[in-house]
Amino acid sequence: MCGIxxxxxxxxxxxxxxEGLFRLEYRxxxxxxxxxxxGNQIGIRxxxxxxxxxxxxxxxxxxxGSTGIGHTRWATHGEPSDVNxxxxxxxxxxxxxxxxxxxxxxxxxxxxxxxxxxxxxxATDTEVAAHLVAxxxxxxxxxxxxxxxxxxYVRAVESTIKQIKGTYGLAVLFRDVPGLLIATRxxxxxxxGIGRGEYFLASDASPLVxxxxxxxxxxxxxxxxxxxxxxVLRRQDGTEPTMSIRALEQTxxxxxxxxxxxxMLKEIxxxxxxxxxxxxxxxxxxxxxxxxxxxxxDPQTLRRIDRIVLTACGTSWHAGLVGEYLxxxxxxxxxxxxxxxxxxxxxxxxxxxxMIFAITQSGETADTLAxxxxxxxxxxxxxxxxxxxxxxxxxxxxxxxxxxxxxxxGVASTKAFTSQVTxxxxxxxxxxxxxxLSHPEGKRIISQLRAMPEKIRQTLKCFDKVKxxxxxxxxxxxxxYLGRLYNFPVALEGALKLKEISYIHAEGYPAAEMKHGxxxxxxxxxxxxxxxPRCEIYPKVMSNLEEVKAxxxxxxxxxxxxxDKIAHLADDxxxxxxxxxHLQPLVTSIPLQLLAYxxxxxxxxxxxxxxxxxxxxxxE
Ligand code: M6R
Numbered sequence: 001m002c003g004i005x006x007x008x009x010x011x012x013x014x015x016x017x018x019e020g021l022f023r024l025e026y027r028x029x030x031x032x033x034x035x036x037x038x039g040n041q042i043g044i045r046x047x048x049x050x051x052x053x054x055x056x057x058x059x060x061x062x063x064x065g066s067t068g069i070g071h072t073r074w075a076t077h078g079e080p081s082d083v084n085x086x087x088x089x090x091x092x093x094x095x096x097x098x099x100x101x102x103x104x105x106x107x108x109x110x111x112x113x114x115x116x117x118x119x120x121x122x123a124t125d126t127e128v129a130a131h132l133v134a135x136x137x138x139x140x141x142x143x144x145x146x147x148x149x150x151x152x153y154v155r156a157v158e159s160t161i162k163q164i165k166g167t168y169g170l171a172v173l174f175r176d177v178p179g180l181l182i183a184t185r186x187x188x189x190x191x192x193g194i195g196r197g198e199y200f201l202a203s204d205a206s207p208l209v210x211x212x213x214x215x216x217x218x219x220x221x222x223x224x225x226x227x228x229x230x231x232v233l234r235r236q237d238g239t240e241p242t243m244s245i246r247a248l249e250q251t252x253x254x255x256x257x258x259x260x261x262x263x264m265l266k267e268i269x270x271x272x273x274x275x276x277x278x279x280x281x282x283x284x285x286x287x288x289x290x291x292x293x294x295x296x297x298d299p300q301t302l303r304r305i306d307r308i309v310l311t312a313c314g315t316s317w318h319a320g321l322v323g324e325y326l327x328x329x330x331x332x333x334x335x336x337x338x339x340x341x342x343x344x345x346x347x348x349x350x351x352x353x354x355m356i357f358a359i360t361q362s363g364e365t366a367d368t369l370a371x372x373x374x375x376x377x378x379x380x381x382x383x384x385x386x387x388x389x390x391x392x393x394x395x396x397x398x399x400x401x402x403x404x405x406x407x408x409x410g411v412a413s414t415k416a417f418t419s420q421v422t423x424x425x426x427x428x429x430x431x432x433x434x435x436x437l438s439h440p441e442g443k444r445i446i447s448q449l450r451a452m453p454e455k456i457r458q459t460l461k462c463f464d465k466v467k468x469x470x471x472x473x474x475x476x477x478x479x480x481y482l483g484r485l486y487n488f489p490v491a492l493e494g495a496l497k498l499k500e501i502s503y504i505h506a507e508g509y510p511a512a513e514m515k516h517g518x519x520x521x522x523x524x525x526x527x528x529x530x531x532x533p534r535c536e537i538y539p540k541v542m543s544n545l546e547e548v549k550a551x552x553x554x555x556x557x558x559x560x561x562x563x564d565k566i567a568h569l570a571d572d573x574x575x576x577x578x579x580x581x582h583l584q585p586l587v588t589s590i591p592l593q594l595l596a597y598x599x600x601x602x603x604x605x606x607x608x609x610x611x612x613x614x615x616x617x618x619x620e
Pocket of ligand 1: 315365413
């Protein structure tokens with residue numbers, strides 16, 4: 001949440017900063033701002049709303065400078081307003097900074113600083129950091145520190161972060177030191193791009209694409225001291241860690257909209273390819289099993305596992321639920337799916353044979369990271385199922401599986417979900433083949449998986465039908481999503497998609513659970529979406545569907561091609577190809593993604609930037 005950019009070099013910084021903010025806008029879009037250093041002064045422009053609005057005011061009233069920082073905000077403390085927008089200034093303007101994270105002890109620090117005479121102009125927690133850096137600087141200069149020595153400024157930042165409780169990614173400029181940028185992190189991501197005689201800073205690698213090919217991810221408690229000619233990393237104890245320079249793998253194509261109007265739609269239609277990417281090189285036909293390069297666990301350890309905990313948030317948590325069903329079915333290993341926000345503070349009993357998987361698209365979700373660290377601290381093998389290469393979770397996990405889905409920019413997660421489910425299916429297959437699953441059964445799963453990209457291609461043809469259904473129901477204010485077994489998590493995911501981008505109240509339930517309460521919501525204005533492909537308990541789902549119809553509830557069914565029975569019962573049917581029951585979430589989730597998309601469009605909502613949300617939730 002919140003995106004940070006920074007630049008030091010010979011060029012005007014504005015171009016990189018504004019373009020970088022556009023690319024990071026998915027992290028928050030309550031307001032945006034930049035600060036540019038020009039000689040011994042720092043110009044600031046900031047504005048509530050989108051980066052395009054900031055660009056507009058910068059066009060009307062330009063600022064210049066070859067060192068600068070920028071920020072796109074997802075508000076935590078203080079409403080979205082011009083004054084609360086970043087950058088913030090400290091002291092009498094001698095410090096200017098941007099922040100991503102939450103300063104939990106800000107009110108104590110603010111009271112202390114007020115007593116010292118500092119005046120606060122905003123309702124943010126960040127302003128405390130700005131004044132604190134200014135105060136530390138003032139104190140050390142008073143005690144004789146050399147104003148011409150860079151270390152004086154580094155120490156002011158370092159003593160500030162020692163007093164902060166919470167999380168931060170900070171980028172700091174000093175009015176009186178042109179060409180110096182200090183960045184530091186704890187819990188909020190930062191990456192430095194190395195150019196020729198210039199350096200780029202960003203919250204993730206996307207702004208760096210096209211600007212540099214070499215990047216360095218900052219780790220927690222590290223501070224980057226950057227000038228046009230030098231880039232030094234420091235730990236809080238003053239030591240200099242070894243810098244690990246990586247190649248930037250993203251391309252501009254990955255982040256282009258192409259022929260699509262929205263990233264969400266583009267990402268939905270990418271799914272045949274992303275599923276193929278998730279499968280590539282991971283199926284072993286001879287042994288009828290799966291193989292992964294990065295698990296870093298030997299077969300003995302994998303065989304010893306007697307319990308698995310999958311931890312995640314949001315859509316990734318829903319993928320985890322599908323994983324639970326698959327792993328328990330194929331491998332007979334008990335699985336629990338834990339909300340990361342709960343797991344991080346719970347202390348469930350876990351034997352030393354428990355393996356943890358953190359599932360995350362971004363690899364930066366604060367709760368998932370904290371839950372993973374807590375499990376790691378207790379000595380469990382802790383792995384990641386992650387999309388973002390080089391993200392904090394990917395780097396800190398003992399091993400893991402990448403999704404290879406490419407950048408997901410739409411705030412509503414779509415292709416990451418199906419890739420997570422694909423990878424979890426492979427994982428279940430691997431663990432199953434080490435235990436109870438037979439060779440023929442393994443072969444059957446592999447051949448079904450191999451057919452999946454084509455099945456998804458066929459599924460996407462339902463878009464015209466989805467548009468028709470959306471036109472009929474888009475004014476409804478409540479929806480129910482119902483499914484059983486493998487399609488219960490799909491129902492949850494369908495409801496989440498609708499809520500987050502069209503602001504319609506939607507609830508997902510196991511279909512049979514409906515009669516224990518939610519059926520009271522059924523009336524002629526409340527559509528129920530039944531995810532009802534053919535399965536073992538299809539007749540039971542039909543009974544649930546009849547119960548809704550008997551109460552005059554409109555029914556939209558997601559059903560297998562050629563299911564005439566459901567076509568007679570439901571008001572509307574969206575057909576999907578018939579696939580193995582275990583793999584149904586991969587196809588049944590797609591019409592629900594499209595339905596949410598199309599309803600949001602008809603309601604005039606901003607599909608890629610839904611209100612109140614951010615793509616990567618890096619605060620608690
Ligand atoms: O990056 P992560 O997978 O860790 O993100 C978890 C959730 O924040 C995320 O899935 C969120 O629920 C999406 N907006 C859902 O579309």
